[in-house]
Amino acid sequence: MMPTTIRSPPSVADYTPLSEYQSQTPETFHGGNPVLHYHAIGAKAWIPKSQRGNLPFFPADLASEPTGPESSVLNGASEDLVEQAVDLFVTSETFTIFCPNSESGIAIPYQSITLHAIKNLGSGDQSYQSVYLQLDFSDGAGDDETFDTLELTIVPPARQEPAATATDSDVDPQTETSKLFGAISDCSNLHPDPVDDSEDEDGEDRIVFEGDHHAVEGFSGVFVGSSDGGLPPPLPGSSGWITAENVHEYFDGEGNWIGEGGGVNGELGEGAGRVHEREEADADDANGQGVSEDGDNKRPRTD
Numbered sequence: 001m002m003p004t005t006i007r008s009p010p011s012v013a014d015y016t017p018l019s020e021y022q023s024q025t026p027e028t029f030h031g032g033n034p035v036l037h038y039h040a041i042g043a044k045a046w047i048p049k050s051q052r053g054n055l056p057f058f059p060a061d062l063a064s065e066p067t068g069p070e071s072s073v074l075n076g077a078s079e080d081l082v083e084q085a086v087d088l089f090v091t092s093e094t095f096t097i098f099c100p101n102s103e104s105g106i107a108i109p110y111q112s113i114t115l116h117a118i119k120n121l122g123s124g125d126q127s128y129q130s131v132y133l134q135l136d137f138s139d140g141a142g143d144d145e146t147f148d149t150l151e152l153t154i155v156p157p158a159r160q161e162p163a164a165t166a167t168d169s170d171v172d173p174q175t176e177t178s179k180l181f182g183a184i185s186d187c188s189n190l191h192p193d194p195v196d197d198s199e200d201e202d203g204e205d206r207i208v209f210e211g212d213h214h215a216v217e218g219f220s221g222v223f224v225g226s227s228d229g230g231l232p233p234p235l236p237g238s239s240g241w242i243t244a245e246n247v248h249e250y251f252d253g254e255g256n257w258i259g260e261g262g263g264v265n266g267e268l269g270e271g272a273g274r275v276h277e278r279e280e281a282d283a284d285d286a287n288g289q290g291v292s293e294d295g296d297n298k299r300p301r302t303d
Helices: 018-023 173-189 278-283
Strands: 004-006 035-048 081-091 095-099 104-108 113-123 126-135 150-155
Touching: 018 035, 035 173, 081 150, 081 173, 113 173, 126 173
Parallel strands: none
Antiparallel strands: 004 104, 035 081, 035 150, 081 095, 095 104, 113 126, 126 150
């Protein structure tokens, strides 16, 4: 899906904070202000130099490289990246990024975020975390195997919180990274990918019963009973419904299946139902004893 370019900065007043939304019952679930899951001012956004010009706040001639302290752990990769300072608005509708320096931004549909993950920068004592995004802004008309994705890395800012005690300190920026990642994940779940009509073949997989059978809406395999309050008509190919009144026709007193009408329909082959004695079996060369017609001995029986 395509993003929306914006030229004026969003206002926090245009959204309902998540904490406020969760603390009270909404007056309506339709309409109203979008819910603000995460907001940050002064985050760092990086993209490869080769992708400049694909986002409104990354012009093709932008030359600003990543700044410290994160740039010190990029191991020379900073020369291949450009940086902009941006404000973040992760809302229930879109992920909005606005750059005050360029006075431009984008509202990204969550369906366009094909991948998001927490990316570690550096290691050991010199390590930082960022949120890595892959964005697909194709309109769906092109070849799925040839589209190009944009790579966007966001480093949230460290926040200064009012100190309540002498031991309080700045909020860990890695905690801010987790908050940003979690907010994108939660909002992405609110916007699942649309179902492709070509993949929807439910109509071809359904079993259609002929006759006076009406399924109960919302249930699978449940049918409406007859007009007099009785059971619905038996399904085609079945022998009818087993009820308390006719259960003796199908099961004996010990719960063994005897079939409809107390027996098995049709004639059985010769010898069916008769117990063969051992002597009779030996005489008939049962279990492989004796000589076959071609004179070869069969496997001897072991008792």
